[in-house]
Amino acid sequence: MLRNDWNRTEISELFDQPFNDLLFQAHTIHRQHFEPNTIQVSTLLSIKTGACPEDCGYCSQSNSYETPLTPQKKLQLAEVLTAARAAKDSGSSRFCMGAAWRNPHERDMPYVLELVREVKAMGLETCMTLGMLDSSQAERLADAGLDYYNHNLDTSREHYNNVITTRTFDDRLQTLDHVRSSGMKVCSGGILGLGESRNDRVSLLHELATQPIHPESVPINMLVPIAGTPLQDAPKVSVIEWVRTIAVARILMPTSYIRLSAGRESLTDAEQALCFMAGANSFFSGEQLLTTPNAGESRDAILFEQLGLTKEKVKVDVKATAVNAMAV
Numbered sequence: 001m002l003r004n005d006w007n008r009t010e011i012s013e014l015f016d017q018p019f020n021d022l023l024f025q026a027h028t029i030h031r032q033h034f035e036p037n038t039i040q041v042s043t044l045l046s047i048k049t050g051a052c053p054e055d056c057g058y059c060s061q062s063n064s065y066e067t068p069l070t071p072q073k074k075l076q077l078a079e080v081l082t083a084a085r086a087a088k089d090s091g092s093s094r095f096c097m098g099a100a101w102r103n104p105h106e107r108d109m110p111y112v113l114e115l116v117r118e119v120k121a122m123g124l125e126t127c128m129t130l131g132m133l134d135s136s137q138a139e140r141l142a143d144a145g146l147d148y149y150n151h152n153l154d155t156s157r158e159h160y161n162n163v164i165t166t167r168t169f170d171d172r173l174q175t176l177d178h179v180r181s182s183g184m185k186v187c188s189g190g191i192l193g194l195g196e197s198r199n200d201r202v203s204l205l206h207e208l209a210t211q212p213i214h215p216e217s218v219p220i221n222m223l224v225p226i227a228g229t230p231l232q233d234a235p236k237v238s239v240i241e242w243v244r245t246i247a248v249a250r251i252l253m254p255t256s257y258i259r260l261s262a263g264r265e266s267l268t269d270a271e272q273a274l275c276f277m278a279g280a281n282s283f284f285s286g287e288q289l290l291t292t293p294n295a296g297e298s299r300d301a302i303l304f305e306q307l308g309l310t311k312e313k314v315k316v317d318v319k320a321t322a323v324n325a326m327a328v
Contacts, residue, residue, distance in 0.1 A: 006209045006252055011202045014248045019240065023278050026247035030279040033254050039304075040257055040282040040312040042094040042127070043087035047115070048074045052100035054131075054166045056154070057230040058194060058223055061100040067228035074099070077114060084119045092285055093314040094125035096150065102167070103132040113144040120145040123314055127187060127217075132171060135178045142182035148217060149179040150187035156203035159196045163231070176211070185216040189259065192245060193223030193237045201245055209252035217282065218256045220246050222263025239271050243278050250279025257282040269303050276307070 014022065030036060050071030052061045060067040084095045097115060104112060112128065120126050127148035128141065141149065153172055154160065160169045179186050190204045208215055222242055225232045242263075249258050259282040260275045267275070285300055304310070 002214070002254065003252075004210050004212065004214070006206060008202055008206050011206055011209075011248060011252065012199075014251055015198060015202060015244055019244070022244060022247045023274075026250040026279045027277050029254050030250055030281070034281055037308055038281065038310050038312050039276070040094065041092045041285045041300075042096050042259075042282065043083070043090070043092040044096040044098060044284050045075075045080065045083050045087075046072075046100070047080055047097045048072070048099035048101065050100055053102050055164060056166075057163045058191060058226065058234075059229065060226040062229070065228045065230070067226055071100075074108075074111060077111075077118065080115055081118055081122075084122055084124060087285075088122055088124055088314075090285060091311045092124070093312055094127055094148070095119050095122075096127035096129070096148075096284075098129040098150075099131070101131040103134075104130045104137060109137065109140060113140060116141060116144040116146045120147075125314060129187075132167065132175045133178050135181065138175075138178040138182035138184065142184045146184055148185045148187045150217075150219070151175045151179065152189050152191070152219065152221075153204060153207060154190050155194050155196050156200035157207065158203055159194065159200040163194050176215075180213060186211075186213070187217035187219065187259075188215040189217075189219035189221065189249075189261070191221040191223055191262070192242055193234055193263075194231060195234045198241075201241075205245070205249055205252055208249075214253040214256050216256055217259060218249055218253060219259040219261040220249060220280070221261040222266070224262050224266075239267065239274075243271075243274050246275055246280050247278035259283060269306060272303060273307055276309070 050061045051063055053063055055062055055064040080097065087095050112130065116126050125147045126145065127150055128146055129150035151172060153169070155163055157169045176186055176188055188208060192201065208218060222237065223231060223234060225234065246258055258280045260272065260280040261284060264272065264283060
């Protein structure tokens, strides 16, 4: 049964279970809602990199910090479509596009809408992360065929101002409301290792699991420290705690895709297997995420063979997509 009325005490008690008991419960629930040996694979591309006015304390793309990143202007349509075709050929079912904006300006909207239509016409699921959206922008993205919109909460409401000051926690929730109201699916999760406590992780998952509708995709990232950012020396969170967080997320949001996201390249094959046992059933493929390294496709191929995993096939209605593309 899906619940949206979890309280923090219940979530804390899940975290506090013996590790094997927690994994058993999470894996049992996972099997009730998903094929346990199938992983949804996405590819992520930065379509505009760096020079972001936000001050997220973990991010190499912020204008506020001196990091090794070289900013890049918007990619040309042809470059994005070439990357999308390669992603589809490699077995990805979803193509995600990210731009380092506080929010898209109106001059950017024709560009992003065309990207959505063209990538969707290939028969791929589409996802974007462009910063904050107003209701009109969300509706236009939905009309263009965008399947998912990513906007992470990052951390708990209580810890949030220690990480970001240029937008509020409620600003993020408002964007999620606009996305949900438009009919798009919500992709929203958080990052471990931002100097937060276990209570903050409880609070983050509580916020996600008590949304009117659970986010359809929930990325559980691990901080990849970036030189020059305020969080470059943040205390590391153990892999066991990461696995616990994934397992609790699976129990709280049984029908959501739980994505093993940033930081995955640091895990051994056995540690990734634990994450899948805990309920993770989605990840990014390729050598790089937006700006940080990722486990490569050759390593993933070996992992899939070792664990007997298969990639989820795309769920886009290709015929309907083609009709919509012709109508534009």
